Amino acid sequence: MSQRCVVAVILLSIVLCASAGDAAITWPDPRHFSASVDRQDGNALTLSWPVIQYCAQNGLQNFSVSITKVGDGEFRLNVNSSKSERMGVVLEQGEAEYLIVAEMKTKFNVHGVSANASIRTGDGPLFGSRLSLPVQEVSQVRAVGDGPFVVVLRHGVTGECLLVIYNASASDSYTIEATDLCQYEKRASMAIALPIKSQPLGFLPKMHLLEFDLPDGLLESLPKFNVQTYSLSTGAKFELDPPCDVYGKLELTSPKTAHLNVTFRPPASHPRLIHNFTFVFSHTNETIVFEVVDDKNLTKHGTKNTIGYGQILRAQHDKAMHFEVRSTASYEYPGNYTVTTYTNNAVNKKAVHCIIMPKFFALQPPHYELSVSWGSVLVRWEEPKLFETSCTYLVDAIPYDKNASRQIQQPFGNSPWVAFYTLTPATKYSINLGSNCTGSEPFWMHLGDVETEVGAPGVPRDLQLTQIGPKSVNLTWSPPLLMPDRRHHYEWICESKNNNASIEGETEDTYKVLTKIGPGILSCTVQAVVRTRDNLFKFGAVSSPVELLVPSADLPQAPSVEIVPVNEATVSLNLMPVPRPDALGFIVTVDADLTISFCLDETSGPLLIENNGTLAVKALRTGPASFLLTGLKPYQSCFINVTTLFAVNYNTTSIHVLRPVSLGVDVLWFCALVVPDTRTALY
Secondary structure (H helix, E strand, O other), rough: HHHHHHHHHHHHHHHHHHHHOOOOOOOOOOOHOOOEEEEOOOOOEEEEHHHHHHHOOOOOOEEEEEEEEEEEEEEEEEEEEEOOEEEEEEEOOOEEEEEEEEEEEOOOOOOOOOEEEEEEEOOOOOOOOOOOOOOOOOOOEEEOOOEEEEEEEOOOOOEEEEEEEOOOOOOOOHHEEEEEEEOOHHHHOOOEEOOOOEEEOOOOOOOEEOOOOOOOOOOOOOOOOEEEEEEEEOOOOOOOOOOEEEEEEEEEEEOOEEEEEEEEEEEOOHHHHEEEEEEEEOOEEEEEEEEEEEEHHHHOOOOOOOHHHHHHHHHHHHOOOOOEEEOOOEEOOEEEEEEEEEOOOOOOOOOEEEEEEEEOOOOOOOOEEEEEEEEEEEEOOOOOOOOOOEEEEEEEEOOOOOOOOEEOOOOOOOEEEEEEEOOOOOEEEEEEEEEOOOOOOOOEEEEEEEOOOOOOOOOOOEEEHHHHHHHEEEEEEEEOOOOOOEEEEEEEEEOOOOEEEEEEEEOOEEEEOOOOOOEEEEEEHHHHHEEEOOOOEEEOOOOOOEEEEEOOOOOOOOOOOOOEEEEEOOOEEEOOOOOOOEEEEEEEEOOOEEEEEEEEEOOOHHHHHHOOOOOOEEEEOOOOOEEEEOOOOOOEEEEEEEEEEOOOOOOOEEEEEEEEEEOOOOOOEEEEEEEEEEEEEEO
């Protein structure tokens, strides 16, 4: 059956049950969830949702609970378990009301079922009591009327009938059904018949005092309740309520069929009026009747489809005690059925319970695991052990990015695992397991989503070594073209080829200033590194080395340069404001297109000019180391490199930038912004 049909069947079942007005039977069943507070402690909460009890082949996947406090929007407590159907939680000390939302996911229902509950905690043991939440005692009550009397304990908030108390020695022709007090959603699920002493009171006409002893522990499980008493007419016509707490116990017999047992408890009717229970199963019209007989005649009637009266008495007030009806028919899943139940051949008071058979994925792996490590994705699963079937598998890794690589693998031999080694890095994948088992149609199961680890980063680009001081060098680079969007850093290594010494380190920047660098050839490489989700590292390739000849600190340093704007197209350059006897001459380039060369000792000597571009700049020498540049483009930046040639076989170069700045409204002027680079080079 297609997934669309499965959804349609479930929705139809819900609609039918909603129209019937009686609780549906399903797995897991929300009615099985319970939350109880330890009365002695007052704030210790026990959460329980039995699963295996109602289908031994099923299994817990995840039991999660969210708890909020009424009136406190900030309080929220989330707990979950993947191993136990029972959890304990300690709440905040103090009297408060809490709302609980639980979700149960099982092997056969991976989508989950929700249930709600509310509880109230105590504020520590009270004076004169060992308990934070004392048990509300009921031993004497008042009633008005001629009798027979019935006592009803009703929920203090919802009005639900929690417990009906009958007089075991009174006439058995009266019962709670003779009134409209406990009907429909307020119907009681517990009753007890015990001796009740009645004596008149003179406060009001026909007022009586009723005295009785309830069994120990019977009231401990009840929430806060109100006590109400009624005098019932013995001549009223009525039908008894249908059985209560109708649940289903399931046993899967094949990939498509199952056997069903229905469990039930007697209604909260007067026990002497209960004679039989009838169950009619819809798809085969199978009818099963349970007769209630006197305990003395139980052996004469046999135990099949008979219930002793004493068992009825115990089951009415013991919610852990139930009876079972086994249907002989097989039930296909998914599917929806109904079981109609009633007591004593009732005509009008019949309960119709929907039986919602979801798509039990009985042959799905009960457990599976997805793990990502470095460049691989490992998929493991546990093979199902039901129905003695054999299965073959396919694993499909489907990327959410259409440009990424999709891969399908089949396990080697009977191995319940596969590993993907060549999936696209840093990509989210949907991992799906295809199963083809004997006796069942092939199906696919979504195991989950994984994100592959990032790939190795690329190679850092544009490495440069620049001397920024007598013993200082700046190593710079550009990020790789391929850099995963993860936390990353760079590792650098620099070696001195003169003495085979090396230094190394790491940084998150794209530069590193090296100090105390001696003269000689310095060679450096850079490598990008990214961090994976498991805090492991992936290293990119090492860059090609970049080298710099670091001169001795005793060699000349670049002289200072004065650049003074004259007008918007003219600047004055003084290349050596302080005379130096070791300087021989200069080479000046403007935007790498115009080169001006001259000797320092020829004050009026010629300027050697080479124009390799379209600049209309002219140079006019004004002193031994100074000249004018005219014809510059107004209001445009330009670069001026000044190389000084010394008597020693050594040159220095400094870089200067001219930028236009605003000195007022609509007035632009050049000013000199000197950017010393002091690059040094030997020729």
